[in-house]
Amino acid sequence: MTSNTYAPAQKTLHWLIFLLVIGLYGLTFGEDFFPRGDPGRDAVWWLHISFGLLFAVFVVLRVGVRLSRGAPQMPPSMTEIEKKLAHTAHFLLYALLVVIPFLGIFLTWFRGDALTFFGLFTIPSLVAPDRAIASFIREVHSVCANAILIVAGLHAVAALWHHFVRKDDVLRRMLPGT
Incomplete structure (x- = not known):
């Protein structure tokens, strides 16, 4: 990529995924508002699964766009250690973005449930229910979240530090409209 900014598709997917991460995390606490057996509790998980599937689609698109478009060069003012830390953080973010939805899918299936996408379609479980495996996957899913x-x-924090302290374009290149 020769530009010093990300492509509009990359920016859009970045911010949509950010909003979904926050929303999905928030939904995990939504069940606490309802007692076991309450339909509201089931609705929270139905929404979590539906938005989780949307998240998975956006992650696939984001990885595809990143592989095809690349990323802007880091500012020359960054030290080699800063560049290595940035690459490591991006690698961890992408790894978690890919792993989390797969864990969620398998968690749902091992719980014995089908995946449903806002009631528009359903993907039946491809595995036999197993509470022990589901419990383990739930823990790993939670740790990854x-x-x-x-x-x-x-x-x-690093992006804000670059913007306000270093006064370089690291943050601006991912902001919409730039």
Whole structure:
């Protein structure tokens, strides 16, 4: 990529995925508002699964666009260690973005449920229900969800540091309209 900014598709997918990460994380706490057996609790998980599938589609698109378009060069003012840290953070973010939805899909299936996308279509489970495996996957899914918040938070802090302290274009190149 020769531009010093990301393509509009990359920016759009970046911010949509950011909103979905926050929304999906928030939905995990939505079940706490309803007692077990309450239809509201089921609705929260139905929404979590539906938005999770949308998240998975956006992640596939984002990875595809990133592979085809690349990324702008990092500012020459960045040290080699800063560049290595940035590459590591991006790798971790992408790895978590890919792993989390797959864990969610398998968690749903091993719980014995089908995947449904806002009631428009359903994907039946491809595996036999297994509570022990489902429990393990739920733990890994939860750890990864917490990890993506931590890594994304550090990513955001670094972008703000570049913008306000270093006064370079690291943040601006991912902002809409630039």
